[in-house]
Amino acid sequence: MTTYHNDIAAVDALHQSYIDIKNEISKVVIGQDEAVKAVLISIFSNGHCLLVGVPGLAKTLLVQTVADVLDLNFNRIQFTPDLMPGDIIGAEILGEDRNFKFIKGPVFSNIVLADEINRTPPKTQAALLEAMQEKAVTAAGYRHILPKPFFVLATQNPIEQEGTYPLPEAQLDRFMFNIQLTYPSFADELTIVRNSTGGDSMTLRKLINADQIQFFQQLIRTIPVTDNVLEYAVKLTGKTRPGSPLATPEVKQYVNWGAGPRASQFLILGAKCHAAISGKYSPDIEDVQAVAEAILRHRIVRNYRAEAEGITIEKIVKNLL
Template identity: 40%
Template sequence: MDQTGPTARDAVRELQSRINQDIIGQERVVERIVIALLANGNVLLEGLPGLAKTRAIKSLSKNLESDFSRIQFTPDLLPSDVTGGEILRQDGSFEFRKGPIFGNLILADEINRAPPKVQSALLEAMEERHVTVAGKRYDLPPLFMVLATQNPIEQEGTYPLPEAQMDRFLMHVRIDYPSDADEVKVMRLVRSESVAAPAGAVPAPAMIPQQAIFDARAQIDRVTTKPVVETYMVALIAATRRPAEFGEHLKNWIAVGASPRGTLALDRCARTYAWLQERDYVTPEDVQAVAHDCLRHRLSLSYEAGADGMTPDAVLDEVVKQVAVAA
């Protein structure tokens, strides 16, 4: 790596460490958020209420030099509440007023509580990194990331996200309950935060500069992937599209496989994961480490899978088991 390598990596490690101090017992979730940030993608966090989804995103914005915007998705939200719109000025001309989507880090809170029309307002921004209003294009900042949260779709008052929008998320990360020991630490952390800081307390550390993220991305672009690993990634995707070739169970469980975005997500996230492990090449283990988060939202399971009690994660376990790494 070049001379900027240690500096960029140290900055990213420091960012990850600070978030872990705020979000106890969710190291894997924090790592996935950092991977999505470095891979220049969007992330969907799913979990029951109270599992620190919003807190994790706020911690990221608190420690990274950025403009933070929060959009609270509700049934009465309008698309213009997301993108902004034109207003009529006193002189008869129109002026575009930017909406909250024009920040660096966008918290789309409880995204599945708004109807599909509003959810679709994010599509162009997430994929193209610009919005079009009244026929005019407005570019988003170079550092742009949508971090959406959703409660499980079985919860009352939620709307399933359209498949097209789900596919725009680089990763779909699920958050589980912390361990009992970690929950004790959470309780103590929240209790300590409620105590007013004494006068002359140590000031907050400086924010991680955006340039550190751009430097890290430039280095990740130079992480190499051998043909055998590329073939392995494509084989994993192929197993979701042609499951009959990989076993009777997969044939019965998978209705629709992953799109080409799934392949690209595997590649980007595996290279980022390898970089975080201080390597400049990708291994099959790197691919396996990120496969579930990159693909769980890109599969459509069959009725038989539901009858068998199979989840996307369980199906992906079988995919990884059945697809061999070429020698």
């Protein structure tokens, strides 16, 4: 593993690595800069991502490309109504020697793409819950540790909701970011069509490996944060709770449930990483604001009044900021 003289040199190295990785990914994934940035922040912060977007916005391509450039193992699980927990974590089978042995499932990978995660029943969704939180799975009474680093990048289609099983709040809370992918601009779509319909294939460089990622994850934890930034993050989370004295009139009027303490933790971790990849050695309030929407979006539950009046979560979060 590469060593650095001090934390400042290490942060500079993370900043340069981020620029190199982003540039390499942009050769294949066109026009999703904010989504790429959020995915990389979550990886360096040791978090998981939920990617929400209509079909054809390169969600799977984005995850595959990130895995390639970061030189990580990658598995894709297509979630369907008949998928069972054993199809994800693996199962005990009787071997030729008449002893049971554990056959690892696709969750034993550095990056797991849970494609259309809301298409499988809650029992199977829950199989992913332990893996995401504990970085381990339990089968036949034995605990199996997952490889490090380990990330779940799940996708969800916001349009077609027939035959889906909405993720429970407990599982949504495990995701650091909820990233909304949007349609590309006209110029970006021209580039996408030109690149994807030609004969040339792109070979990407592998820029960093699993050991370096784990080093950068530890580095993010050691970045100092001033008290005013900590207080801002905790107050921002408190403002989302309608029963809190910090709540705004809009939150009291339109929100049923606000974000929990995990949101405050992710706001600080995300702000630290956002500062580091921007070349700063300590986060400020602007770094918290930069990651806040994707962290709070899936942790606030609107009431019926908000739905009837067309008040979106995004609008509520923007007003809080």
